[in-house]
Amino acid sequence: DIQMTQSPSSLSASVGDRVTITCRASQSISSYLNWYQQKPGKAPKLLIYAASSLQSGVPSRFSGSGSGTDFTLTISSLQPEDFATYYCQQSYTRNTFGQGTKLEIK
Amino acid sequence: QVQLVQSGAEVKKPGASVKVSCKASGYTFTSYYMHWVRQAPGQGLEWMGIINPSGGSTSYAQKFQGRVTMTRDTSTSTVYMELSSLRSEDTAVYYCAIKDSPYYYYGMDVWGQGTTVTVSS
Numbered sequence: 001d002i003q004m005t006q007s008p009s010s011l012s013a014s015v016g017d018r019v020t021i022t023c024r025a026s027q028s029i030s031s032y033l034n035w036y037q038q039k040p041g042k043a044p045k046l047l048i049y050a051a052s053s054l055q056s057g058v059p060s061r062f063s064g065s066g067s068g069t070d071f072t073l074t075i076s077s078l079q080p081e082d083f084a085t086y087y088c089q090q091s092y093t094r095n096t097f098g099q100g101t102k103l104e105i106k
Numbered sequence: 107q108v109q110l111v112q113s114g115a116e117v118k119k120p121g122a123s124v125k126v127s128c129k130a131s132g133y134t135f136t137s138y139y140m141h142w143v144r145q146a147p148g149q150g151l152e153w154m155g156i157i158n159p160s161g162g163s164t165s166y167a168q169k170f171q172g173r174v175t176m177t178r179d180t181s182t183s184t185v186y187m188e189l190s191s192l193r194s195e196d197t198a199v200y201y202c203a204i205k206d207s208p209y210y211y212y213g214m215d216v217w218g219q220g221t222t223v224t225v226s227s
Contacts, residue, residue, distance in 0.1 A: 001168050034213035036151075043201055043217035044143075044151060050212055087151055091211040094165060095141070095153040 002026050002090050006098035012106040017078045021101045023071045023088035032092035035064055035073045038100075039084045047086075048073065078103075108132040108206050110218035117224045123190040126221045128202035135183035136160040139210035142176065142187045144198040152198075156210070157185055192225045199223075 003026040013019050023033065031051040036044040046055045048064035051071060061076040075082055083105050088098040113127040128140065142154040155166035157176040164176045175188045185202060200221045203214035 032211055036213075038151075043203075043220060044214070046213045046215040048213075049205075053212075055213070055215060089151075089153070089213065091213070094167060095156070096167075097143075097151040097153060100150040 002029060002093060002096050004088055004090055004096050004098040006086075006088055006101050008101060009099065010102040010104065012104050013078055014106045015078050015080055019075045019078055019103065021073045021086055021088075021103075023066075023073070023098050025069045025071075025090055025092075028068045029090045029092035031067050032090055033064070033066065033071045034089045034091060035062075036087045036089065037082075037084045038087065044087065080105075108204075108216050110202050110204065110216060112200075112202060112218040112221045115222040115224070117226065118192050120193055120225055120227055122192050122225075123188055124192060124196075124223050125186055125188040126200050126202075126223070128185045128187070128218050130159075130183045130185070130204070133206065135178075135180060137208065138204045138206065140176075140178075140185045141203045141210075141214055142174075143201045143203060143214070145201070146195070146198040149198075154187070154200075159185060189223075192223075194225050197223065197225045 005024045033051045035048040038044040047058050047062050052064045063074050086101045109131045111129045116124050118124050136159050141156045144152050157164045159178045178185045202218040204216050
């Protein structure tokens, strides 16, 4: 199976900060990379699909980039509701999730 | 609206099996593949497998091969996920999820409410 490695595992930031989370695949996955946000006790929410396409209804401060093995999720200006855990997921062959990045308030 | 409603919480003994259902509504059931994802307490998301409700074909994560079976009933628009030989490490919330489009590889944007499965002697 393809392994997905996210970094950092946790991150402290302030409202208004620009934040970047990275995700690396163990082999090339083209652009078959999706990003999710999850809050405690809730199902994940799809933010970005196909590496850089914004899911309908998701604020434009979220953006994604990358292809091949290296990908990033960027939040341009953190809002209070953005403090959550973020996961990447490859859908190139079967599916695998990264281990998650917990974004906390500084 | 597109909705996935899962069956209720389960408590099972080690070695037993559990069968979780996911009833779909608001769309043509056979149009969209369905994924199963689980999350152990305090842990990350783990993809278990996918089923094509149209023909019933499946693909499972290597970790669950031989222990998981996904089936569907088109007459009731319901998908089932059965996990056998349960152990304590299978204690988790189990989710069904779809992409509300034929492009099932573009993520999962509709999720069930989750079903808690507890494995305990």
